[in-house]
Amino acid sequence: MKDPSLRLERAIEVALSGGVLVSGLLLLSGLVAGSHGLLRSGVVLLMLTPVARVLVLTLGLFHERDFLFGALSLWVLAVLASGIWVSVHL
Amino acid sequence: MNEPPLLLALLGAATGLVGALLGLGGGVFLVPLLTLALGVPIRAAVAASLISVIATASASSTVNLEKGLVNMRLGMTLEVATTLGGLAGSIIAALLTQRQLFLIFGATLGVMGAIMALRSGTRNVIEDLDVHPGRLGGRLQEGERTFVYRVRRLPLGLVASLVAGAISGLLGLGGGIIKVPVLNAFCGIPIRVSAATSAFMIGVTAAASSFIYFGRGDMALPMTAAIALGALPGSLLGARLSHKVETRSLKILMAFVLFIVGAQMAMKAL
Numbered sequence: 615m616k617d618p619s620l621r622l623e624r625a626i627e628v629a630l631s632g633g634v635l636v637s638g639l640l641l642l643s644g645l646v647a648g649s650h651g652l653l654r655s656g657v658v659l660l661m662l663t664p665v666a667r668v669l670v671l672t673l674g675l676f677h678e679r680d681f682l683f684g685a686l687s688l689w690v691l692a693v694l695a696s697g698i699w700v701s702v703h704l
Numbered sequence: 705m706n707e708p709p710l711l712l713a714l715l716g717a718a719t720g721l722v723g724a725l726l727g728l729g730g731g732v733f734l735v736p737l738l739t740l741a742l743g744v745p746i747r748a749a750v751a752a753s754l755i756s757v758i759a760t761a762s763a764s765s766t767v768n769l770e771k772g773l774v775n776m777r778l779g780m781t782l783e784v785a786t787t788l789g790g791l792a793g794s795i796i797a798a799l800l801t802q803r804q805l806f807l808i809f810g811a812t813l814g815v816m817g818a819i820m821a822l823r824s825g826t827r828n829v830i831e832d833l834d835v836h837p838g839r840l841g842g843r844l845q846e847g848e849r850t851f852v853y854r855v856r857r858l859p860l861g862l863v864a865s866l867v868a869g870a871i872s873g874l875l876g877l878g879g880g881i882i883k884v885p886v887l888n889a890f891c892g893i894p895i896r897v898s899a900a901t902s903a904f905m906i907g908v909t910a911a912a913s914s915f916i917y918f919g920r921g922d923m924a925l926p927m928t929a930a931i932a933l934g935a936l937p938g939s940l941l942g943a944r945l946s947h948k949v950e951t952r953s954l955k956i957l958m959a960f961v962l963f964i965v966g967a968q969m970a971m972k973a974l
Binding site: 619622623624626627630631633634637638641642644645650653654656657658660661662663664665667668671675683686687689690693694697698700701702703 | 709755758759761762763765766769770772774776777780781783784787788790907908910911912913914915916918919920923925926928929930932933936
Protein backbone atom coordinates (compact mmCIF):
# COMPACT_ATOMS: atom_id res chain seq x y z
CA MET A 615 0.00 0.00 0.00
CA LYS A 616 2.77 2.39 0.90
CA ASP A 617 4.87 2.10 -2.25
CA PRO A 618 2.17 2.93 -4.84
CA SER A 619 1.14 5.87 -2.63
CA LEU A 620 4.70 7.14 -2.60
CA ARG A 621 4.91 6.71 -6.36
CA LEU A 622 1.69 8.69 -6.70
CA GLU A 623 3.13 11.48 -4.52
CA ARG A 624 6.20 11.62 -6.80
CA ALA A 625 3.99 11.77 -9.92
CA ILE A 626 2.06 14.69 -8.41
CA GLU A 627 5.30 16.42 -7.47
CA VAL A 628 6.46 16.13 -11.10
CA ALA A 629 3.14 17.53 -12.40
CA LEU A 630 3.27 20.48 -9.99
CA SER A 631 6.97 21.28 -10.50
CA GLY A 632 6.60 21.03 -14.28
CA GLY A 633 3.61 23.39 -14.31
CA VAL A 634 5.27 25.88 -11.97
CA LEU A 635 8.61 25.85 -13.80
CA VAL A 636 7.26 26.25 -17.34
CA SER A 637 4.64 28.87 -16.39
CA GLY A 638 7.27 30.77 -14.37
CA LEU A 639 9.56 30.87 -17.41
CA LEU A 640 6.68 31.99 -19.66
CA LEU A 641 5.69 34.77 -17.23
CA LEU A 642 9.28 35.95 -16.88
CA SER A 643 9.96 36.05 -20.61
CA GLY A 644 6.55 37.67 -21.14
CA LEU A 645 7.41 40.49 -18.72
CA VAL A 646 10.89 41.00 -20.17
CA ALA A 647 9.72 40.92 -23.79
CA GLY A 648 6.50 42.82 -23.02
CA SER A 649 4.59 40.06 -24.80
CA HIS A 650 0.90 39.79 -23.98
CA GLY A 651 0.71 36.33 -25.57
CA LEU A 652 3.49 34.88 -23.41
CA LEU A 653 1.93 36.34 -20.23
CA ARG A 654 -1.43 34.91 -21.20
CA SER A 655 0.00 31.43 -21.81
CA GLY A 656 1.92 31.59 -18.52
CA VAL A 657 -1.20 32.48 -16.52
CA VAL A 658 -3.32 29.85 -18.29
CA LEU A 659 -0.68 27.17 -17.64
CA LEU A 660 -0.48 28.17 -13.98
CA MET A 661 -4.29 27.95 -13.66
CA LEU A 662 -4.22 24.49 -15.25
CA THR A 663 -1.48 23.20 -12.90
CA PRO A 664 -3.90 22.35 -10.01
CA VAL A 665 -6.20 20.71 -12.58
CA ALA A 666 -3.32 18.53 -13.76
CA ARG A 667 -2.61 17.69 -10.12
CA VAL A 668 -6.20 16.51 -9.55
CA LEU A 669 -6.11 14.57 -12.84
CA VAL A 670 -2.92 12.71 -11.85
CA LEU A 671 -4.34 12.00 -8.38
CA THR A 672 -7.64 10.70 -9.81
CA LEU A 673 -5.86 8.36 -12.24
CA GLY A 674 -3.47 7.22 -9.51
CA LEU A 675 -6.23 6.48 -7.00
CA PHE A 676 -8.20 4.41 -9.53
CA HIS A 677 -4.98 2.64 -10.47
CA GLU A 678 -4.53 1.80 -6.77
CA ARG A 679 -8.15 0.51 -6.81
CA ASP A 680 -9.05 3.07 -4.15
CA PHE A 681 -12.50 3.65 -5.60
CA LEU A 682 -13.94 5.75 -2.75
CA PHE A 683 -11.20 8.39 -2.86
CA GLY A 684 -10.98 8.03 -6.64
CA ALA A 685 -14.66 8.97 -6.89
CA LEU A 686 -14.17 11.98 -4.57
CA SER A 687 -11.26 13.09 -6.72
CA LEU A 688 -13.36 12.67 -9.86
CA TRP A 689 -16.02 14.96 -8.34
CA VAL A 690 -13.43 17.69 -7.76
CA LEU A 691 -12.21 17.26 -11.33
CA ALA A 692 -15.79 17.61 -12.58
CA VAL A 693 -16.26 20.87 -10.63
CA LEU A 694 -13.01 22.24 -12.08
CA ALA A 695 -14.06 21.19 -15.58
CA SER A 696 -17.40 22.97 -15.15
CA GLY A 697 -15.50 26.10 -14.07
CA ILE A 698 -13.43 25.96 -17.27
CA TRP A 699 -16.56 25.36 -19.34
CA VAL A 700 -18.28 28.40 -17.82
CA SER A 701 -15.21 30.62 -18.32
CA VAL A 702 -14.96 29.64 -22.00
CA HIS A 703 -18.65 30.46 -22.49
CA LEU A 704 -18.66 33.77 -20.59
CA MET B 705 0.82 48.58 -15.14
CA ASN B 706 1.40 51.70 -13.03
CA GLU B 707 3.13 49.89 -10.19
CA PRO B 708 6.80 48.97 -10.58
CA PRO B 709 7.08 45.22 -11.33
CA LEU B 710 9.87 44.80 -8.78
CA LEU B 711 7.66 46.12 -5.96
CA LEU B 712 4.85 43.77 -7.02
CA ALA B 713 7.27 40.82 -7.17
CA LEU B 714 8.53 41.65 -3.67
CA LEU B 715 4.95 41.84 -2.44
CA GLY B 716 4.27 38.43 -4.01
CA ALA B 717 7.45 37.00 -2.46
CA ALA B 718 6.56 38.22 1.04
CA THR B 719 2.97 36.96 0.95
CA GLY B 720 4.12 33.68 -0.64
CA LEU B 721 6.66 33.16 2.14
CA VAL B 722 4.22 33.71 5.01
CA GLY B 723 1.50 31.84 3.10
CA ALA B 724 3.67 28.77 2.57
CA LEU B 725 4.75 28.77 6.24
CA LEU B 726 1.15 28.75 7.46
CA GLY B 727 -0.62 26.89 4.66
CA LEU B 728 -2.41 29.99 3.40
CA GLY B 729 -2.27 31.26 -0.14
CA GLY B 730 -1.49 34.77 1.03
CA GLY B 731 -4.64 36.22 -0.55
CA VAL B 732 -5.74 37.66 2.80
CA PHE B 733 -2.69 39.94 2.72
CA LEU B 734 -2.52 40.57 -1.02
CA VAL B 735 -6.07 41.77 -1.69
CA PRO B 736 -6.02 44.51 1.01
CA LEU B 737 -2.45 45.54 0.13
CA LEU B 738 -3.22 45.86 -3.56
CA THR B 739 -6.54 47.65 -3.14
CA LEU B 740 -5.82 49.88 -0.13
CA ALA B 741 -2.10 50.63 -0.52
CA LEU B 742 -1.73 50.58 -4.30
CA GLY B 743 -5.23 51.55 -5.38
CA VAL B 744 -5.72 48.55 -7.68
CA PRO B 745 -9.40 47.95 -8.59
CA ILE B 746 -10.88 45.16 -6.45
CA ARG B 747 -11.62 42.71 -9.29
CA ALA B 748 -8.10 42.96 -10.70
CA ALA B 749 -6.68 42.57 -7.18
CA VAL B 750 -8.78 39.47 -6.50
CA ALA B 751 -7.82 37.96 -9.88
CA ALA B 752 -4.11 38.59 -9.25
CA SER B 753 -4.46 37.20 -5.74
CA LEU B 754 -6.08 33.99 -7.03
CA ILE B 755 -3.18 33.40 -9.44
CA SER B 756 -0.70 34.11 -6.66
CA VAL B 757 -2.54 31.61 -4.42
CA ILE B 758 -2.20 28.97 -7.15
CA ALA B 759 1.52 29.74 -7.52
CA THR B 760 2.06 29.55 -3.74
CA ALA B 761 0.02 26.36 -3.34
CA SER B 762 1.68 24.56 -6.27
CA ALA B 763 5.24 25.53 -5.42
CA SER B 764 5.00 24.84 -1.69
CA SER B 765 3.23 21.51 -2.30
CA THR B 766 6.22 20.20 -4.25
CA VAL B 767 8.35 20.71 -1.12
CA ASN B 768 5.66 19.48 1.31
CA LEU B 769 5.03 16.29 -0.69
CA GLU B 770 8.74 15.54 -0.65
CA LYS B 771 8.73 15.95 3.14
CA GLY B 772 5.71 13.63 3.47
CA LEU B 773 3.64 16.35 5.15
CA VAL B 774 0.64 16.33 2.81
CA ASN B 775 -2.30 14.09 3.71
CA MET B 776 -3.64 13.67 0.17
CA ARG B 777 -6.71 11.58 1.04
CA LEU B 778 -7.82 14.03 3.72
CA GLY B 779 -7.20 16.90 1.30
CA MET B 780 -9.25 15.25 -1.42
CA THR B 781 -12.14 14.56 0.98
CA LEU B 782 -12.23 18.17 2.17
CA GLU B 783 -11.91 19.45 -1.41
CA VAL B 784 -15.33 17.96 -2.15
CA ALA B 785 -16.82 20.28 0.49
CA THR B 786 -14.64 23.22 -0.55
CA THR B 787 -15.69 23.08 -4.18
CA LEU B 788 -19.36 22.80 -3.14
CA GLY B 789 -18.81 25.80 -0.86
CA GLY B 790 -17.32 27.73 -3.76
CA LEU B 791 -20.49 27.19 -5.73
CA ALA B 792 -22.69 28.02 -2.72
CA GLY B 793 -20.64 31.18 -2.01
CA SER B 794 -21.99 32.98 -5.03
CA ILE B 795 -25.56 32.20 -3.91
CA ILE B 796 -25.04 33.28 -0.28
CA ALA B 797 -23.38 36.48 -1.49
CA ALA B 798 -26.71 37.65 -2.84
CA LEU B 799 -28.42 37.16 0.53
CA LEU B 800 -25.97 39.05 2.75
CA THR B 801 -24.75 42.62 2.58
CA GLN B 802 -21.02 43.18 2.21
CA ARG B 803 -21.03 44.70 5.69
CA GLN B 804 -22.60 41.59 7.25
CA LEU B 805 -20.08 39.42 5.39
CA PHE B 806 -17.11 41.37 6.70
CA LEU B 807 -18.51 41.33 10.24
CA ILE B 808 -19.13 37.56 10.25
CA PHE B 809 -15.74 36.92 8.70
CA GLY B 810 -13.91 39.26 11.10
CA ALA B 811 -15.62 37.79 14.18
CA THR B 812 -14.90 34.21 13.05
CA LEU B 813 -11.23 34.98 12.57
CA GLY B 814 -10.99 36.69 15.96
CA VAL B 815 -12.48 33.65 17.74
CA MET B 816 -10.21 31.33 15.76
CA GLY B 817 -7.16 33.42 16.66
CA ALA B 818 -8.07 33.20 20.35
CA ILE B 819 -8.45 29.40 20.10
CA MET B 820 -5.08 29.06 18.33
CA ALA B 821 -3.35 31.26 20.92
CA LEU B 822 -4.87 29.33 23.83
CA ARG B 823 -3.98 25.99 22.29
CA SER B 824 -0.43 26.89 21.24
CA GLY B 825 0.99 24.57 23.89
CA THR B 826 -1.10 21.47 23.18
CA ARG B 827 -0.11 18.84 20.64
CA ASN B 828 -2.19 16.55 18.46
CA VAL B 829 0.33 13.77 17.95
CA ILE B 830 0.32 10.35 19.57
CA GLU B 831 3.74 8.97 20.44
CA ASP B 832 2.59 5.35 20.63
CA LEU B 833 3.40 4.06 17.12
CA ASP B 834 1.14 1.01 17.54
CA VAL B 835 -1.95 3.23 17.47
CA HIS B 836 -3.63 2.81 14.09
CA PRO B 837 -4.01 6.20 12.33
CA GLY B 838 -7.30 5.17 10.73
CA ARG B 839 -8.24 5.58 7.08
CA LEU B 840 -7.71 9.35 6.98
CA GLY B 841 -5.02 9.81 9.64
CA GLY B 842 -1.32 9.36 9.09
CA ARG B 843 2.21 9.42 10.35
CA LEU B 844 4.49 12.39 10.73
CA GLN B 845 8.26 12.39 10.83
CA GLU B 846 9.79 15.11 12.96
CA GLY B 847 13.56 14.92 13.13
CA GLU B 848 14.42 11.44 14.35
CA ARG B 849 10.97 10.74 15.74
CA THR B 850 7.81 9.46 14.12
CA PHE B 851 4.35 10.32 15.44
CA VAL B 852 0.85 9.09 14.66
CA TYR B 853 -2.20 11.32 14.34
CA ARG B 854 -5.86 10.45 13.92
CA VAL B 855 -8.53 12.58 12.28
CA ARG B 856 -11.29 13.59 14.69
CA ARG B 857 -14.58 15.39 14.03
CA LEU B 858 -14.44 14.98 10.25
CA PRO B 859 -17.95 16.48 9.80
CA LEU B 860 -16.69 19.69 11.41
CA GLY B 861 -13.71 19.68 9.05
CA LEU B 862 -16.09 19.27 6.13
CA VAL B 863 -18.29 22.16 7.31
CA ALA B 864 -15.20 24.36 7.78
CA SER B 865 -14.07 23.48 4.24
CA LEU B 866 -17.53 24.32 2.92
CA VAL B 867 -17.38 27.73 4.62
CA ALA B 868 -13.79 28.23 3.46
CA GLY B 869 -14.84 27.45 -0.10
CA ALA B 870 -17.74 29.90 0.11
CA ILE B 871 -15.50 32.66 1.48
CA SER B 872 -12.97 31.87 -1.20
CA GLY B 873 -15.61 32.28 -3.87
CA LEU B 874 -16.80 35.55 -2.31
CA LEU B 875 -13.51 37.25 -1.49
CA GLY B 876 -11.03 35.58 -3.82
CA LEU B 877 -8.94 33.84 -1.20
CA GLY B 878 -7.75 30.26 -0.93
CA GLY B 879 -9.63 29.70 2.33
CA GLY B 880 -6.62 28.40 4.25
CA ILE B 881 -7.21 30.98 6.97
CA ILE B 882 -10.32 28.99 8.00
CA LYS B 883 -9.10 25.47 7.24
CA VAL B 884 -5.73 25.48 9.01
CA PRO B 885 -7.01 26.59 12.47
CA VAL B 886 -10.05 24.28 12.36
CA LEU B 887 -8.03 21.24 11.25
CA ASN B 888 -5.46 21.90 13.93
CA ALA B 889 -7.66 22.99 16.84
CA PHE B 890 -10.65 20.65 16.36
CA CYS B 891 -9.81 17.80 14.00
CA GLY B 892 -6.65 16.46 15.61
CA ILE B 893 -4.28 17.29 12.73
CA PRO B 894 -0.75 18.47 13.65
CA ILE B 895 -0.13 22.10 12.60
CA ARG B 896 2.49 21.22 9.95
CA VAL B 897 0.22 18.62 8.35
CA SER B 898 -2.74 21.06 8.56
CA ALA B 899 -0.68 23.73 6.81
CA ALA B 900 0.72 21.37 4.14
CA THR B 901 -2.67 19.76 3.43
CA SER B 902 -4.37 23.17 3.29
CA ALA B 903 -1.72 24.46 0.87
CA PHE B 904 -2.31 21.35 -1.23
CA MET B 905 -6.06 22.12 -1.39
CA ILE B 906 -6.14 25.88 -1.89
CA GLY B 907 -4.59 25.70 -5.36
CA VAL B 908 -7.65 23.78 -6.52
CA THR B 909 -10.07 26.14 -4.76
CA ALA B 910 -8.40 29.21 -6.27
CA ALA B 911 -8.14 27.61 -9.72
CA ALA B 912 -11.91 27.06 -9.84
CA SER B 913 -12.61 30.77 -9.23
CA SER B 914 -9.69 32.01 -11.33
CA PHE B 915 -11.17 30.57 -14.54
CA ILE B 916 -14.24 32.76 -14.06
CA TYR B 917 -12.19 35.93 -13.44
CA PHE B 918 -9.97 35.11 -16.43
CA GLY B 919 -12.97 34.43 -18.65
CA ARG B 920 -14.55 37.75 -17.61
CA GLY B 921 -11.36 39.55 -18.60
CA ASP B 922 -10.69 40.87 -15.08
CA MET B 923 -7.04 39.84 -15.07
CA ALA B 924 -4.39 42.56 -15.37
CA LEU B 925 -1.72 40.32 -16.91
CA PRO B 926 1.58 42.20 -16.27
CA MET B 927 0.65 42.92 -12.63
CA THR B 928 -0.54 39.34 -12.07
CA ALA B 929 2.63 37.95 -13.67
CA ALA B 930 4.95 40.10 -11.53
CA ILE B 931 3.19 39.07 -8.30
CA ALA B 932 3.12 35.37 -9.24
CA LEU B 933 6.81 35.49 -10.21
CA GLY B 934 7.60 36.78 -6.73
CA ALA B 935 5.29 34.28 -5.04
CA LEU B 936 7.03 31.27 -6.62
CA PRO B 937 10.47 31.65 -4.96
CA GLY B 938 8.88 33.16 -1.82
CA SER B 939 6.68 30.14 -1.22
CA LEU B 940 9.45 27.65 -2.04
CA LEU B 941 11.56 29.35 0.62
CA GLY B 942 8.64 29.40 3.09
CA ALA B 943 7.97 25.68 2.63
CA ARG B 944 11.68 24.87 3.04
CA LEU B 945 11.91 27.02 6.19
CA SER B 946 8.76 25.62 7.83
CA HIS B 947 10.54 22.75 9.62
CA LYS B 948 13.09 25.18 11.08
CA VAL B 949 10.31 27.09 12.81
CA GLU B 950 9.03 25.59 16.05
CA THR B 951 5.50 24.21 16.12
CA ARG B 952 4.53 26.56 18.91
CA SER B 953 5.82 29.62 17.03
CA LEU B 954 3.87 28.56 13.95
CA LYS B 955 0.66 28.48 16.00
CA ILE B 956 1.35 31.87 17.58
CA LEU B 957 2.14 33.37 14.16
CA MET B 958 -1.16 31.91 12.89
CA ALA B 959 -3.07 33.40 15.85
CA PHE B 960 -1.44 36.78 15.18
CA VAL B 961 -2.39 36.68 11.48
CA LEU B 962 -5.96 35.72 12.38
CA PHE B 963 -6.28 38.68 14.77
CA ILE B 964 -4.84 41.20 12.31
CA VAL B 965 -6.95 40.07 9.39
CA GLY B 966 -10.06 39.71 11.59
CA ALA B 967 -9.67 43.22 12.98
CA GLN B 968 -9.16 44.62 9.51
CA MET B 969 -12.32 42.91 8.24
CA ALA B 970 -14.33 44.11 11.24
CA MET B 971 -13.06 47.68 10.72
CA LYS B 972 -14.21 47.61 7.11
CA ALA B 973 -17.69 46.66 8.34
CA LEU B 974 -17.91 49.38 11.01
